[in-house]
Amino acid sequence: MDPQTQDRLDALLRNFEELSPRFVGYPCNQDFDYTALVPFLRYCINNLGDPFHDSNFQLNTHKIEREVVLIFADLMRLSRERAWGYLTSGGTEGNMYGLYIGREIFPNGVVYFSQDTHYSVVKILRVLKARNIMIKSQDNGEIDYDDLYETIRINRDSPAIIMANIGTTMKGAIDDVDRIRGILDDLAVTDSYIHADAALSGMILPFVDEPQPYGFDHGFDSVAISGHKMIGSPLPCGAALTKKEYVARVARSIEYVGVLDTTLTGSRNALTPLMMWYAFQERGLDGFKSVVQGCLDTAEYAVTRFQDSGIPAWRHENSVTVVFPKPSPEIIRKWQLASYGDIAHAITMPHITRQTIDQVVDDCVNQDSPSPSWRSNHHPPI
Ligand SMILES: Cc1ncc(COP(=O)(O)O)c(C=O)c1O
Secondary structure, three states, rough: OOHHHHHHHHHHHHHHHHHHHHHOOOOOOOOOOOOHHHHHHHHEOOOOOOOOOOOOOOOOOOOHHHHHHHHHHHHOOOOOOOOEEEEEHHHHHHHHHHHHHHHHHOOOOOOEEEOOOOHHHHHHHHHHEEOOOOOOOOOOEEEOOHHHHHHHHHHHOOOOEEEEOOOOOOOEOOOOOOHHHHHHHHHHOEEEEEEOOOOOHHHHHOOOOOOOOOOHHHOOEEEEEHHHHHHHHHOOOOOEEEHHHHHHOOEEEOOOOOOEOOOOOOOOOOOOHHHHHHHHHHHHHHHHHHHHHHHHHHHHHHHHHHHHHOOOOEOOOOOOOEEOOOOOOOHHHHHHHOOEEEEEEOOOOOOOOOHHHHHHHHHOOOOOOOOEEEEEEEOOOO
């Protein structure tokens, strides 16, 4: 290798090694080891087309992909016989897929989503040119059920496509899908579709003893889950899951590659299915249960440490998102914290240790120039 190229690569690697232990604000697990999969980097593999159908492009990991989709079906309580899905480039693509299917089923439907919904959804709705209405959020990040009721009531003549948050980006809030279904029932809205954005919590709720309502048995019609979040992967990835009968509406047969075109993108990553599959093989569902429990324990530790230091931190039940007043820009930068308005959050992913939390709390306590919100009287909303 050219020495200059080597130097650039070495420097980049050192930078990542230095940064990754301080990666506290975003829900990307850094604790994984896929070196066993390195030999697969030698092949141009591609999962284009429907993973449940044949393809002329045989350098693929469709079989592995199907196995992963069916694991997600189990986790989301969708029977394997009725399940269809594919592995995506991440949560955004999964949300676009779910809303696309909803829009195809109800072309004149109105999409309802809360203020706390991930920023990508507004863009997705523009791309889909779907009618939509933003619903107020409560202070705790959950959708405002009264506003949702009133808004659907006024638009009762249109099918309702609900974009439910199963773990919001900033506050980890979970919209109560049972209550949402109750609203639809009360208003006698029979044409409805629920897409769930379970980017992070889709890999948490299946592993806790008392989850908030989630899953197809609670009315999901589709769900998006990220792969690089709780599972962990060097490449962004995720899953889109829905029911077989819905997908038949969008399928087209493409002669050129001999595939059924049911996915949003054409060429698709064939390595990330391998990574997700490998993670499930190696850890097993029991392994993920203890990983998730560890993250929740660290989150509780963080809330206690912050509160014991006089900082009003809080989190939702079953959430690894610890919310606290936005600290100084130096601290935000040092710990790569995510902030929005006057709050910031730490997300206790598997690579975050109690020692890391101690350091973040100490830095917050000792900061020189906190942001104005720091001094305001913060009242945790839960
Ligand atoms: C709730 C939620 N939905 C969707 C996304 C988008 O996921 P991705 O970055 O995998 O596209 C995120 C990302 O953080 C998220 O927090």
